[in-house]
Amino acid sequence: MSQVNDFVINIATVNGSGSQSANTILLKTLFRMGIPVGGKNVFPSNIQGLPTWFWVRASKKNYTGRRELADIVVAMNPQTLLSDSKLVKTGGVLLYNSDMRFDLGNLRKDILLVAVPIKQIVDSVAAQGKIKKLLANIIYVGVLADLLELDREILNSAIKDQFDGKESVVDVNQQALEKGLEYSKNYLKKENFPYRAEKQDEVNSQTKGKIMIDGNSAAALGLICGGATFSAWYPITPSSSLVENFSKYAALLRKTDDGKNKFAVVQAEDELASICMVLGAGWAGARSFTATSGPGLSLMQEAIGYAYYAEIPSVIWDVQRVGPSTGMPTRTAQADLLSSVFASHGDTKHPVLIPGTPGECFEFGQVCFDLAERLQTLIFVLSDLDIGMNLWMEDEFKISSKAYDRGKVLSEDELKKTTNYFRYQDVDGDGIPFRSLPGVKHPAAPYVVRGSGHNSKAQYTESGDEYLEVVDRLTVKWQTAKTLVPKPLIDQKKAKVSIVAYGSAESAITEARDLLRKEGIETNYMRIRSIPFSLEVEQFLSEGQRIYLIDLNKDAQMLGILKMELPQLGNQMISLRHYEGTPITADKISEFVIKNERG
Amino acid sequence: MDSKIDSKNEVPILKNKIGLEKKDYAGGASTLCTGCGHDQITNHIISAFYGLDIDPYDVAKMSGIGCSSKTPGYFMNKSFGFNSMHGRMAAVSTGAKIANHRLTHIGMSGDGDSISIGLGGFCHVIRRNLPLVYVVANNGVYGLTKGQFSATSYKDSTLKSGEKNPFETIDICTLAIDLGCTFVARSFSGDAKQLVPLLQAAIKHHGTAVIDVISPCVTFNNHDGSTKSFSWVKEHDVSLQELGFIEATEAVNVDYEEGSVELIDMPDGSKLKIKKLVSREHDVHSRLAAMKVLYESKANGELLTGLFFIDENQKNLIEVLELPQQSLASFQGMDLRPNDLSFKKIMTNFS
Ligand SMILES: Cc1ncc(C[n+]2csc(CCOP(=O)(O)OP(=O)(O)O)c2C)c(N)n1
Ligand code: SF4
Numbered sequence A: 001m002s003q004v005n006d007f008v009i010n011i012a013t014v015n016g017s018g019s020q021s022a023n024t025i026l027l028k029t030l031f032r033m034g035i036p037v038g039g040k041n042v043f044p045s046n047i048q049g050l051p052t053w054f055w056v057r058a059s060k061k062n063y064t065g066r067r068e069l070a071d072i073v074v075a076m077n078p079q080t081l082l083s084d085s086k087l088v089k090t091g092g093v094l095l096y097n098s099d100m101r102f103d104l105g106n107l108r109k110d111i112l113l114v115a116v117p118i119k120q121i122v123d124s125v126a127a128q129g130k131i132k133k134l135l136a137n138i139i140y141v142g143v144l145a146d147l148l149e150l151d152r153e154i155l156n157s158a159i160k161d162q163f164d165g166k167e168s169v170v171d172v173n174q175q176a177l178e179k180g181l182e183y184s185k186n187y188l189k190k191e192n193f194p195y196r197a198e199k200q201d202e203v204n205s206q207t208k209g210k211i212m213i214d215g216n217s218a219a220a221l222g223l224i225c226g227g228a229t230f231s232a233w234y235p236i237t238p239s240s241s242l243v244e245n246f247s248k249y250a251a252l253l254r255k256t257d258d259g260k261n262k263f264a265v266v267q268a269e270d271e272l273a274s275i276c277m278v279l280g281a282g283w284a285g286a287r288s289f290t291a292t293s294g295p296g297l298s299l300m301q302e303a304i305g306y307a308y309y310a311e312i313p314s315v316i317w318d319v320q321r322v323g324p325s326t327g328m329p330t331r332t333a334q335a336d337l338l339s340s341v342f343a344s345h346g347d348t349k350h351p352v353l354i355p356g357t358p359g360e361c362f363e364f365g366q367v368c369f370d371l372a373e374r375l376q377t378l379i380f381v382l383s384d385l386d387i388g389m390n391l392w393m394e395d396e397f398k399i400s401s402k403a404y405d406r407g408k409v410l411s412e413d414e415l416k417k418t419t420n421y422f423r424y425q426d427v428d429g430d431g432i433p434f435r436s437l438p439g440v441k442h443p444a445a446p447y448v449v450r451g452s453g454h455n456s457k458a459q460y461t462e463s464g465d466e467y468l469e470v471v472d473r474l475t476v477k478w479q480t481a482k483t484l485v486p487k488p489l490i491d492q493k494k495a496k497v498s499i500v501a502y503g504s505a506e507s508a509i510t511e512a513r514d515l516l517r518k519e520g521i522e523t524n525y526m527r528i529r530s531i532p533f534s535l536e537v538e539q540f541l542s543e544g545q546r547i548y549l550i551d552l553n554k555d556a557q558m559l560g561i562l563k564m565e566l567p568q569l570g571n572q573m574i575s576l577r578h579y580e581g582t583p584i585t586a587d588k589i590s591e592f593v594i595k596n597e598r599g
Numbered sequence B: 001m002d003s004k005i006d007s008k009n010e011v012p013i014l015k016n017k018i019g020l021e022k023k024d025y026a027g028g029a030s031t032l033c034t035g036c037g038h039d040q041i042t043n044h045i046i047s048a049f050y051g052l053d054i055d056p057y058d059v060a061k062m063s064g065i066g067c068s069s070k071t072p073g074y075f076m077n078k079s080f081g082f083n084s085m086h087g088r089m090a091a092v093s094t095g096a097k098i099a100n101h102r103l104t105h106i107g108m109s110g111d112g113d114s115i116s117i118g119l120g121g122f123c124h125v126i127r128r129n130l131p132l133v134y135v136v137a138n139n140g141v142y143g144l145t146k147g148q149f150s151a152t153s154y155k156d157s158t159l160k161s162g163e164k165n166p167f168e169t170i171d172i173c174t175l176a177i178d179l180g181c182t183f184v185a186r187s188f189s190g191d192a193k194q195l196v197p198l199l200q201a202a203i204k205h206h207g208t209a210v211i212d213v214i215s216p217c218v219t220f221n222n223h224d225g226s227t228k229s230f231s232w233v234k235e236h237d238v239s240l241q242e243l244g245f246i247e248a249t250e251a252v253n254v255d256y257e258e259g260s261v262e263l264i265d266m267p268d269g270s271k272l273k274i275k276k277l278v279s280r281e282h283d284v285h286s287r288l289a290a291m292k293v294l295y296e297s298k299a300n301g302e303l304l305t306g307l308f309f310i311d312e313n314q315k316n317l318i319e320v321l322e323l324p325q326q327s328l329a330s331f332q333g334m335d336l337r338p339n340d341l342s343f344k345k346i347m348t349n350f351s
């Protein structure tokens, strides 16, 4: 009996060989057949010639997180054939390019070997030159289409969409696909193939109303819907596609009637400049952001402290990657947490939003500006490579209907009615002063914003008392932030074991908890979505007995911050860390918890 | 300018065309050393804006860090100011200008601020031709950190201690010309007659206007052996032209010898009047000529001042970005949220 709508395919190729299109076609076809899928791309920091893997996970149970082993490995890369063959689960399939002339006969007895002579099949397609090289990839899609019984009509639509309806390209790809199918029909024994994809009809479809999207595209759309008008950036993996998509979609969504741009994007000379441009624009009243990753974040430090102390609304979207220094640019981690919350010298603390899915990237793309302008401070959004660049299944996005919160900005008219307006004075007791924007014509409005010591009237000072008045108000503001930032997501089962995670670890949680339940371990779950911690976080932790905290970094950074912010609670937690650069798996979580629970 | 008689004092009070007195352009009291060149620049900036009848509310004062970068606190209290970080004036101004290009931005910087730590920003703001009056108050030292050499100090010039500078100097003007700057001038903080019209032309200029203003540091770099001291500048200053500024509303009636005066049209209809000095034939529209005259004067041991290059025809950054008349900062929610239909269309890419 074959396993239906529940399999993991790992496609091993060489980067720069054009496999991305073929893989997307495969993924989209499964998705359009009504089967939940996830796509994770494991790629090198290199343009051509190094190994790359694309993982497609189809799961009727909605488990789309990473798994250590695959059911089907498509081995197209001779460099890694040997190690790739080890990634096949017992009982699984190794579908390999038999041009590689590699004797796999004795390699593994516990899996099904499927040889496909790719070159020979490509040669049978009537195409010339460059395009022919790229066809190798679509051949394996054809073979899989036959073996998995993919829906032909949907497959054709996916090909068409992938190549933007360019007829000649679509044609030749369809031809190649056909050849792959034919080969499979003629030479492969489908009855031995253990996996099958079954199309779900309208009623049973698990993907209706859903989209497949990466977090960087989602963030770009969220930021547009959230009213971002300015972005300055410096290219860096894995954040570049965020601003590139922002430009692309803003050009479609943000034009005046006479074709002018209601947005601006500047590719800066470095990250020092990009964050400074953002501060200039934020001060002047535009919703502005930059996107970056670790090394860029390091360069931005001085300006981050400026934004905090001078209280300039601004947003840094950090798509985290692995490691200190250059590290591993194309691998994922959550290791910028501490360096975000406490970024810059002196006494600083910054609110941080932590999306766990592309859907939340879209949501936080809108929320971040309301918070930045309400709190008059720099807001971090910490995404990571797994969310930012991989394909996740999400509910179709809907633009929020909530009006923008532009915060405490005094217009000329309001200033006329106000006596004693001072830029850095706490009038409402919430730690948030009023501000005025350049261009406002009222004698009380203008001030010189400065990073040097200033008093509540925005005047230069070196007086300790005046300094304290301003920075102690910033502490009050931090308390106010707790009531405004996104609350955690909590599933409280009144169980003895609790799991706490944040960010992209989300993709493994549902599966991990199901695995644990099968072992008789019920769990509560909380996903933290922001710092500072709201009351709900405190309450959940105080109710927990044994709390497992998942950090995708070496030094348990979230645990450290919890200990600092909630010293009475932080010490009871059991830390699970995963930091080799891959998304964490459900197995790793469940095995860790079981081992600890059973002693 | 109008003059009215104050009934009490019987002193005429001068007002400009928008009804403001010069004191309406004043700032806070300066805390710089008595006699510092930077304070002279402050006064010339006040004169320039007052003379152009510009409402201080329509101006944003930008700066980095240094004694020179403190000056925005000392002029035009009714203008917003951004005293930013060391070397970051250019980048901060880029964002501020893009968010609200309806304001006039004047950037105050120092030689340390612009030519060492902020050199990248200096180069790139010029490349982008951001509409910005970019004043480098150039004293050849780091004033605020007590007198270390800066990158504009001449080779072999000395510190107060006698220590010699072993490194080549960076020339702000030739660098700016090479980078494609559309307005390049040099002046001296003590030369109101030259600097005020230069500032006025820079304010009206279409893109980035760099003015390298030699501005002596009386405390750390005014000794013998310095090439930025008052006496050195006075002895070596050679003016390339005599300059004057004519507002758009003023009638042009100049009597001059044929060919000796050029009127340069600024975008708003005002004009910069350039009276060429007999021995100094220079075409301000030629980068090559500008480089030549600068290199030659330097070889002759002169400090050449004046307008070296101007080009009003290059697109500025605001035009390149195709921004609307309205400032980005002024758009509100209803202008910014996409409509459902076009958003839905984009969603179909992902299904
Ligand atoms: C990042 C950073 N490094 C160093 C300093 C210290 N610092 C303050 S002002 C200054 C030099 C200023 O020189 P310049 O721009 O020429 O201005 P001046 O004081 O001469 O007018 C330095 C190095 C600083 N403020 N920030
Ligand atoms: S140290 Fe020099 S530059 Fe600074 S204020 Fe004094 S004289 Fe001016």
Ligand SMILES: [Mg+2]
Residues within 6 Å of the ligand: B066, B110, B111, B112, B137, B138, B139, B140, B141, B142, B143, B150
């Ligand atoms: Mg200096």
